Amino acid sequence: MAAARLPQAIPALSNRLLEKKKSLNLPGKLLVIDDFARWFKRMAVAYTQQVVRKKTMALGVVVGICGVTALATYLFLPKLEYLPEGNRNLVIGVVLPPPGYNLDTTTKIAKDVENAIRPHWVSERGPRSAEDESPKMRLFFFVARRATTFVGAVAEDPQRAGELIPLLQEPVFREPGTFGFVSQPSLFGRAIGGGRSINLDIIGPDLEVVLDVALKATGMISGLLPRQEGNQLRPKPGLELGAPEVRIYPDSLLLTDNGVTAREFSQTLDAFNDGLRVAEITVDGKRIDLTLKGNQKKIGETQGINNLPIVTRSGLILPVSSLAKVVVTSGPTEIRHLERERTVTLEVRPSPQIPLESAMEILQGQVMDKLKAAGLPDGVKLQLSGTADKLTEAWDHLMMDLVLAIAIVYLVMAVLFESFVYPFIIILSVPLATAGGVGGLAVLNLFTFHQLDMLTMLGFVILVGIVVNNAILLVHQTLHHLHKDGMSFEDSIVDAVRNRIRPIFMSTMTSIFGMLPLVAFPGAGSELYRGLGSVVVGGLTLSALLTLAIIPPLLALVAGLVETEPEQAK
Template identity: 40%
Template sequence: PSLEYGEPELRLKPNDRALAEAGWSREQLSGIIRSLGNGNFVGEYFNGSKRFNVILRSDAWLTPEELQNVPLYTASNEILALGDLAEITRTAGPSQIRRLDRLRTLTLQVNLPDEIALEAGLDKLKSELTPMLTNMLPPGSMVNYRGTAESLTIALTSLTNSFLLAIIILYLLISAMFQSFKDSLLVITTIPMATVGGIAAIKLLENQQMDLLTMIGFVILLGLVVNNAILLVDRARKAQADGMDRDEAVKNAVLLRIRPILMSTLTSIFGMLPLLLVPGSGTELYRGLAAVIVGGMFLSTLFTLILLPSLLKLFTSDAVTVADLPDLELKNV
């Protein structure tokens, strides 16, 4: 509705003292006023097969003066005019009164320019427009953002929950594969570094926001970054089961797995570089997703090859038997 008061209206202000003397309350007066207007619902009538609403409605009036002089039979056995119980004034009001969750609502429609992302525009509105509106509105008022902004908030919240759920599922699956919660925890440590790499890549891009596709990129990144760590941890455990000590097993795992790790990482990174670097129509939609995967894979690979071997040495005992690795083949010596 329009914010301008351009529609004529009649405002009735109850006279509490006169109402008390007449034996009425404000609630009863409001029902009488509805009866003088479109009608007041008082009950239902059932004729045996159908139900009918019973509406109490007075004779039509044409002018505010006629409304003011309408006689009312009060609870104190008196006949008083409506003007004796309420003050009627001519004024102007809004063309419509809308309510949301039973609260009176005014709607402001904001259309962002094409060059401003939805999330950036929403942050700007919340930081600049919300305080200004809060100061203008009466105490107890609220400012909410709905429409596309609300859909974006719901989608980001849902993807965040999906991201956390995916981490839990990955941890449980890797634990079942390794039959070790400690080894699976070492693999999962690559995820925070990949997340940091993805966020850093987004920050390096100009005017790139955390939109829906970018959040999907973080979920995709989960399944990519753990593969390299799984290769390294699995090779180290098998080397220890073959009789190597801890340091030799970790060194052997790095030497044997560095080539497949680099191959899988480079194929993922170079596969995403066209989406990240090549300009064209529509590329801004996928640039955030590509940046997350490229930055996350790059940083997580450095972590896998440099820091993960150190963690394997710190949190791994020297005694690992063949029984600890049920997927190994037992051979007669």
């Protein structure tokens, strides 16, 4: 719409405003700014005259600028983060206490946690907090289940909700052997801690062997990513066999001697356990299961399982202990499978200061590789999943989108310029913007911490379509002087810089000042788009300067190879 309307609106408005300015005799000069602009223009033109006349100098400038910007991008590009979490006014935690805790012990832990944080309740001390005081809690809850405990709070001041995390962590994890998460739920994740958690899956056929490897990995992770520095760890399921379990191991030789198959033996036990489904019948128009059940009232203790009756084919009634071995032991509180194999997952949530990519490198290089080098048991595998998979997938898609954006911009310019060479010169301004975007994010981190997440990475994709505009102005004006005005190569390039330096900085400054509020002004949601704005502002700023430095020497090197100098210029 703007492209269709501006060619009619701008000339009319310009005519009206310029006539009014003449009649009012308004001053047309800005002190200091105009003097600096004229000085900068003279320096840019003088530089252009030097590089277009000396091909060796032009080549050195191009190689130097491209090498420095590429090296700076490589050295200062931060590690990747998946998505920003936002600042939701809710802190919630999932806590796994040691197995075997009864209701009385869990109730005591809940009271201790409640007493520890009671001084921070609004109902106890009022809603206001001193400058050096922790935020007040408007709501608090503690819910205990058989194997998992949930704890959470809501802050009176929504902007300080994140400060409640250490307040809850200290009393919750005071109990030895306790694992879990306490975090703000992510705006982009459903599970608690799922916004930026990494899963280390330990997979194998034997649960006890898998648990042994999981205990070793847990010790290594706790040393590399200690809880005292804000890192959190939660095993799924627990690392101990804490649920009472009765295991019955049939003796195949005794079963054969007494004419009882393993299937008959197991079905008899099912009948005395929770019932054996025989068929589905209809009673009063309703379909119900016909279930065969034994007399369970006669089994009042665990040892009674030894005396359950098994009827052989000859009619003899034998106790279970005569055909099998009954063992009272412990089992897992939860059975977890991945790809039909027993799995223990260590869910790691790094501190906010550690990017996900760095945490993944730590787990891969200093945990998984060391365990593999020491030798894993037969059949045991290690893999990263969860947000780690999402980050890798998002990065691959983003790189594909970035390459596609560059290719589309290049082809569009190739059609407009009717050449494949000049669009290539223009596309070289994109890496310069990348270095500026990295620099803009670095400057932002001097004032407030911000990770290089996927939303911030979109700023680099946006830059592809913006920064090429300055180079297009220079290349187009150069070709206009060369083809229409009959100038020489050198004069065309120098005159293009002289004529287009003002439009370049006018468009760049308007874009920069339009994006600055995203970076400079705090407020609700600013943590989501602040990084994107800093990348765009930094990329535009550096690109505007370096475009004037690299496009003229590139044109001087290439124009003589693809263009014929006009006879008038000769």
